[in-house]
Amino acid sequence: EAEVAQSPRYKITEKSQAVAFWCDPISGHATLYWYRQILGQGPELLVQFQDESVVDDSQLPKDRFSAERLKGVDSTLKIQPAELGDSAMYLCASSPTGAQSLNTDTQYFGPGTRLTVL
Amino acid sequence: AQKVTQAQTEISVVEKEDVTLDCVYETRDTTYYLFWYKQPPSGELVFLIRRNSFDEQNEISGRYSWNFQKSTSSFNFTITASQVVDSAVYFCALSGKAGANNLFFGTGTRLTVIP
Numbered sequence: 001e002a003e004v005a006q007s008p009r010y011k012i013t014e015k016s017q018a019v020a021f022w023c024d025p026i027s028g029h030a031t032l033y034w035y036r037q038i039l040g041q042g043p044e045l046l047v048q049f050q051d052e053s054v055v056d057d058s059q060l061p062k063d064r065f066s067a068e069r070l071k072g073v074d075s076t077l078k079i080q081p082a083e084l085g086d087s088a089m090y091l092c093a094s095s096p097t098g099a100q101s102l103n104t105d106t107q108y109f110g111p112g113t114r115l116t117v118l
Numbered sequence: 119a120q121k122v123t124q125a126q127t128e129i130s131v132v133e134k135e136d137v138t139l140d141c142v143y144e145t146r147d148t149t150y151y152l153f154w155y156k157q158p159p160s161g162e163l164v165f166l167i168r169r170n171s172f173d174e175q176n177e178i179s180g181r182y183s184w185n186f187q188k189s190t191s192s193f194n195f196t197i198t199a200s201q202v203v204d205s206a207v208y209f210c211a212l213s214g215k216a217g218a219n220n221l222f223f224g225t226g227t228r229l230t231v232i233p
Contacts, residue, residue: 033220040225040226041225041226042122042209042211042223042224042225042226043163043209043221043223044223045220045221048220056220089161091163093163106153106165106168107165107221108165109155109162109163109164109165110162111160111161111162112161112162114161
Protein backbone atom coordinates (compact mmCIF):
# COMPACT_ATOMS: atom_id res chain seq x y z
CA GLU A 1 0.00 0.00 0.00
CA ALA A 2 1.41 3.39 -1.03
CA GLU A 3 2.33 5.67 1.84
CA VAL A 4 3.64 9.15 2.47
CA ALA A 5 7.22 8.96 3.74
CA GLN A 6 8.76 11.48 6.11
CA SER A 7 12.17 11.80 7.72
CA PRO A 8 13.47 12.12 10.27
CA ARG A 9 10.79 10.80 12.63
CA TYR A 10 12.27 12.69 15.56
CA LYS A 11 14.52 15.73 15.73
CA ILE A 12 15.97 17.48 18.74
CA THR A 13 17.74 20.76 18.19
CA GLU A 14 18.81 23.82 20.09
CA LYS A 15 17.22 27.17 19.48
CA SER A 16 18.82 29.26 16.75
CA GLN A 17 19.91 26.15 14.87
CA ALA A 18 18.62 25.20 11.42
CA VAL A 19 16.46 22.11 10.86
CA ALA A 20 15.06 20.47 7.75
CA PHE A 21 12.34 17.91 7.21
CA TRP A 22 11.79 15.77 4.15
CA CYS A 23 8.60 14.38 2.66
CA ASP A 24 7.99 11.97 -0.22
CA PRO A 25 4.30 11.89 -1.20
CA ILE A 26 2.37 8.96 -2.61
CA SER A 27 3.54 8.39 -6.17
CA GLY A 28 1.53 10.39 -8.67
CA HIS A 29 -0.05 12.73 -6.14
CA ALA A 30 0.01 16.27 -7.49
CA THR A 31 -0.77 18.13 -4.28
CA LEU A 32 1.45 18.15 -1.21
CA TYR A 33 0.74 19.78 2.15
CA TRP A 34 2.79 20.60 5.22
CA TYR A 35 0.91 20.91 8.52
CA ARG A 36 2.09 21.80 12.01
CA GLN A 37 0.43 20.16 15.00
CA ILE A 38 1.10 21.63 18.40
CA LEU A 39 0.56 19.23 21.30
CA GLY A 40 -3.10 18.97 22.21
CA GLN A 41 -4.32 20.72 19.07
CA GLY A 42 -5.38 19.80 15.57
CA PRO A 43 -3.02 20.18 12.60
CA GLU A 44 -2.83 23.58 10.92
CA LEU A 45 -1.80 24.09 7.32
CA LEU A 46 1.58 25.74 6.74
CA VAL A 47 1.96 25.42 2.98
CA GLN A 48 0.29 23.70 0.04
CA PHE A 49 1.96 22.80 -3.27
CA GLN A 50 0.47 21.77 -6.54
CA ASP A 51 3.28 20.10 -8.45
CA GLU A 52 6.21 22.44 -7.90
CA SER A 53 4.17 25.61 -7.33
CA VAL A 54 3.04 27.07 -4.02
CA VAL A 55 -0.75 27.32 -3.86
CA ASP A 56 -1.12 28.61 -0.32
CA ASP A 57 1.57 29.70 2.12
CA SER A 58 -0.44 32.32 3.95
CA GLN A 59 0.17 30.67 7.35
CA LEU A 60 3.88 30.00 6.82
CA PRO A 61 6.10 32.23 9.01
CA LYS A 62 8.26 33.29 6.13
CA ASP A 63 10.87 35.06 8.23
CA ARG A 64 12.15 31.68 9.42
CA PHE A 65 10.32 28.94 7.49
CA SER A 66 10.83 27.95 3.88
CA ALA A 67 9.49 25.11 1.78
CA GLU A 68 10.27 23.82 -1.66
CA ARG A 69 9.19 21.10 -4.02
CA LEU A 70 11.62 21.65 -6.84
CA LYS A 71 10.73 18.77 -9.16
CA GLY A 72 7.13 18.48 -8.09
CA VAL A 73 7.74 15.24 -6.23
CA ASP A 74 9.39 15.27 -2.81
CA SER A 75 9.54 18.34 -0.60
CA THR A 76 11.67 19.91 2.08
CA LEU A 77 10.53 22.17 4.91
CA LYS A 78 13.23 24.22 6.63
CA ILE A 79 13.30 26.29 9.78
CA GLN A 80 16.13 28.75 10.37
CA PRO A 81 16.62 29.73 13.11
CA ALA A 82 14.51 27.39 15.23
CA GLU A 83 12.71 28.87 18.24
CA LEU A 84 11.31 27.20 21.35
CA GLY A 85 7.77 27.73 20.08
CA ASP A 86 8.49 25.65 16.99
CA SER A 87 8.38 22.44 19.03
CA ALA A 88 5.57 20.47 17.41
CA MET A 89 4.73 17.59 15.09
CA TYR A 90 5.25 18.43 11.42
CA LEU A 91 2.97 16.41 9.19
CA CYS A 92 3.14 15.99 5.45
CA ALA A 93 0.13 14.93 3.40
CA SER A 94 -0.61 14.37 -0.27
CA SER A 95 -3.70 14.15 -2.42
CA PRO A 96 -4.17 12.99 -6.00
CA THR A 97 -5.43 15.90 -8.07
CA GLY A 98 -4.56 19.52 -8.55
CA ALA A 99 -5.70 22.45 -6.46
CA GLN A 100 -7.90 23.74 -9.25
CA SER A 101 -10.12 20.71 -8.97
CA LEU A 102 -13.69 21.50 -8.00
CA ASN A 103 -13.71 18.54 -5.66
CA THR A 104 -11.86 18.08 -2.43
CA ASP A 105 -9.57 15.10 -2.45
CA THR A 106 -8.83 12.96 0.53
CA GLN A 107 -5.47 13.82 2.05
CA TYR A 108 -3.21 10.98 3.12
CA PHE A 109 -0.75 11.72 5.88
CA GLY A 110 2.74 10.58 6.66
CA PRO A 111 3.99 9.56 10.13
CA GLY A 112 5.23 13.05 10.92
CA THR A 113 8.43 14.53 12.30
CA ARG A 114 8.35 15.38 15.98
CA LEU A 115 10.55 18.43 16.59
CA THR A 116 11.80 19.41 20.01
CA VAL A 117 13.63 22.73 20.35
CA LEU A 118 15.71 23.12 23.52
CA ALA B 119 -14.69 31.32 8.11
CA GLN B 120 -14.31 27.60 8.60
CA LYS B 121 -14.47 26.20 12.11
CA VAL B 122 -14.74 22.74 13.63
CA THR B 123 -15.63 22.16 17.27
CA GLN B 124 -15.03 18.92 19.11
CA ALA B 125 -16.32 19.69 22.57
CA GLN B 126 -15.26 16.36 24.09
CA THR B 127 -11.61 16.59 25.00
CA GLU B 128 -11.29 13.12 26.49
CA ILE B 129 -13.58 10.10 26.72
CA SER B 130 -13.00 6.82 28.52
CA VAL B 131 -15.12 3.74 27.96
CA VAL B 132 -14.89 0.12 28.96
CA GLU B 133 -14.23 -2.35 26.19
CA LYS B 134 -17.36 -3.43 24.26
CA GLU B 135 -19.24 -0.26 25.12
CA ASP B 136 -20.51 2.00 22.34
CA VAL B 137 -19.16 5.54 22.15
CA THR B 138 -20.10 8.60 20.11
CA LEU B 139 -17.67 11.38 19.26
CA ASP B 140 -19.27 14.73 18.50
CA CYS B 141 -18.32 17.17 15.76
CA VAL B 142 -19.97 20.51 15.02
CA TYR B 143 -18.83 22.66 12.12
CA GLU B 144 -19.29 26.17 10.76
CA THR B 145 -18.96 27.21 7.15
CA ARG B 146 -20.47 29.67 4.71
CA ASP B 147 -19.76 27.45 1.73
CA THR B 148 -22.65 25.60 0.13
CA THR B 149 -20.36 22.84 -1.02
CA TYR B 150 -17.98 21.40 1.51
CA TYR B 151 -16.49 18.14 2.67
CA LEU B 152 -16.19 16.63 6.12
CA PHE B 153 -13.62 14.12 7.28
CA TRP B 154 -12.72 11.99 10.27
CA TYR B 155 -9.14 10.95 10.98
CA LYS B 156 -7.69 8.70 13.67
CA GLN B 157 -4.32 9.49 15.26
CA PRO B 158 -2.87 6.59 17.23
CA PRO B 159 0.10 7.11 19.57
CA SER B 160 2.48 6.59 16.64
CA GLY B 161 1.37 9.99 15.35
CA GLU B 162 0.21 9.24 11.83
CA LEU B 163 -3.23 10.54 10.85
CA VAL B 164 -5.29 7.67 9.44
CA PHE B 165 -8.14 8.57 7.10
CA LEU B 166 -11.51 7.12 8.15
CA ILE B 167 -14.23 8.80 6.09
CA ARG B 168 -14.96 11.65 3.68
CA ARG B 169 -18.49 13.01 3.18
CA ASN B 170 -19.69 15.82 0.91
CA SER B 171 -22.34 18.31 1.91
CA PHE B 172 -24.92 16.97 -0.54
CA ASP B 173 -24.91 13.45 0.82
CA GLU B 174 -26.70 13.25 4.16
CA GLN B 175 -27.03 9.50 4.18
CA ASN B 176 -25.59 7.91 7.27
CA GLU B 177 -22.75 5.52 6.66
CA ILE B 178 -21.70 2.32 8.37
CA SER B 179 -18.36 0.59 8.00
CA GLY B 180 -17.98 -2.38 10.27
CA ARG B 181 -18.09 -1.11 13.85
CA TYR B 182 -17.91 2.51 12.69
CA SER B 183 -20.88 4.66 11.75
CA TRP B 184 -21.32 8.31 10.95
CA ASN B 185 -24.36 10.54 11.39
CA PHE B 186 -24.35 13.68 9.21
CA GLN B 187 -27.07 16.22 10.04
CA LYS B 188 -26.91 19.38 8.00
CA SER B 189 -29.72 21.00 10.01
CA THR B 190 -27.56 20.99 13.14
CA SER B 191 -24.18 21.23 11.34
CA SER B 192 -23.03 18.05 12.98
CA PHE B 193 -21.07 15.03 11.79
CA ASN B 194 -20.90 12.58 14.68
CA PHE B 195 -18.92 9.36 14.78
CA THR B 196 -20.00 6.24 16.66
CA ILE B 197 -17.87 3.22 17.47
CA THR B 198 -19.90 0.14 18.36
CA ALA B 199 -18.48 -2.50 20.68
CA SER B 200 -15.29 -0.56 21.29
CA GLN B 201 -11.94 -2.32 21.43
CA VAL B 202 -8.62 -1.42 23.02
CA VAL B 203 -7.16 -0.82 19.53
CA ASP B 204 -9.67 2.02 19.10
CA SER B 205 -7.75 4.05 21.69
CA ALA B 206 -6.48 7.12 19.85
CA VAL B 207 -7.15 10.80 19.23
CA TYR B 208 -9.90 11.33 16.69
CA PHE B 209 -10.08 14.47 14.58
CA CYS B 210 -12.98 15.88 12.63
CA ALA B 211 -12.01 18.16 9.73
CA LEU B 212 -13.72 20.44 7.21
CA SER B 213 -12.50 21.31 3.74
CA GLY B 214 -11.88 24.86 2.67
CA LYS B 215 -13.49 26.51 -0.32
CA ALA B 216 -13.82 24.38 -3.40
CA GLY B 217 -10.47 24.03 -5.08
CA ALA B 218 -8.46 25.07 -2.07
CA ASN B 219 -8.49 21.64 -0.51
CA ASN B 220 -6.86 22.62 2.76
CA LEU B 221 -8.40 21.08 5.85
CA PHE B 222 -9.54 22.80 9.02
CA PHE B 223 -9.26 20.46 11.98
CA GLY B 224 -10.98 20.39 15.33
CA THR B 225 -8.93 20.03 18.49
CA GLY B 226 -9.54 16.30 18.65
CA THR B 227 -11.12 13.87 21.12
CA ARG B 228 -8.85 11.46 22.97
CA LEU B 229 -10.60 8.11 23.32
CA THR B 230 -9.34 5.58 25.85
CA VAL B 231 -10.83 2.11 25.80
CA ILE B 232 -10.23 0.29 29.06
CA PRO B 233 -9.91 -3.50 28.85
